[in-house]
Amino acid sequence: MDVFRLPVLSDNYVFLLFDPSDRTAAVVDPAVAEPVLAKLQELDATLIAIFNTHHHFDHVGGNRDLLARYPDTVVYGSSVDRQRIPGIQVKLQDGDRVQFGGETAEVLFVPGHTRGHIAYYFPTAGHLFCGDTLFAGGCGRLFEGTPAQMLQSLDRLRHLxxxxxxxCAHEYTLKNLQFAITVDGDNTALQVRLRQVRQARSQNKPTIPSTIGLEKRTNPFLRWDCPALKTAAKIEEPNRVFARIRGMKDRF
Structure with a gap:
């Protein structure tokens, strides 16, 4: 299974999964259809699946146009979002499995950004498509969920x-790390990463994908239980530390 990263809109990424053995494809969170259709044509591939992580328009906006071109495509999404994802057919819950490219993905229920957010984890290939739950250097805003829900979701991901x-679905890494250094400034790994990301973005290079290991070392939203973040938040209890840091990021 090959993964193609398609930049769209101002800072979104759409991910096209391609199985060269039978020239089929799946797409994760198609904000718009045109770049997906162009890549499918380039690969001479047939779209068979749309994997949505949540209902926001910049993740599902291309669903109907893709279905118009490939009407046999199956649309997957959270059962919680069954009224909010265009064209949804398969309504997923935590622990469900989906198939693509000879591999099986586990469906992880990771609410916080929205109340129905899910992620798709391919353990054999080692790929996590996490929408707006976990970002490189950050995490999603809490539009529909609580700090406790988001912390639980992120804790689940950091154990992968x-x-x-x-x-992840957005190129937010530089701004995320610029905030992270304000609350975790003595973190040498973070200092190094920030320099590398500044260099990459100055050359318009993408910073996605990241890895769980890198995020555990440098992402404050996976480090709420480390002493530096407790000091920055001026409190000890994990939920409150996370909520305080998230609030600081919202105002950054």
Missing amino acids: PDTTQIW
Whole structure:
């Protein structure tokens, strides 16, 4: 299974999964259809699946146009979002499995950004498609969930293998790390990463995918229980530390 990263809109990524053995494809969170259709044509591939992580328009906006071109495509999404995802056919819950490219993905229920957010984890290939739950250097805003829900979701993700590749849906890394350094400034790994990301973005290079291991070392939203973050938050209890840091990021 090959993964193609398609930049769309101002800072979104759409991910096209391609199985060269039978020239089929799946797409994760198609904000718009046109770049997906162009890549499918380039690969001479047939779209058979749309994997949505949540209902926000910049993740599902291309569903109907893709279905118009490939009407046999199956649309997957959270059962919680069954009224909010265009064209949804398969309504997923935590622990369900989906198939693509000879591999099986586990469906992880990770609410917080929205109340129905899910992620798709391919353990054999080591790919995590996590939408807006976990970002490189950050996490999603809490639009519909609580700090406790988001902390639980992120804690679940940080227990995946360190080598897991994180395919998050936005190029927010530089701004995320610019905030992270304000609350975790003595973190040498974070200092190094911030320099590397500044260099990459100055050359318009993408910073996605990241890895779970890198995020555990440098992402304050996976480090709420470390002494530096407790000091920055001026409190000890994990839920409150996370909520305080998230609030600081919202105002950054």
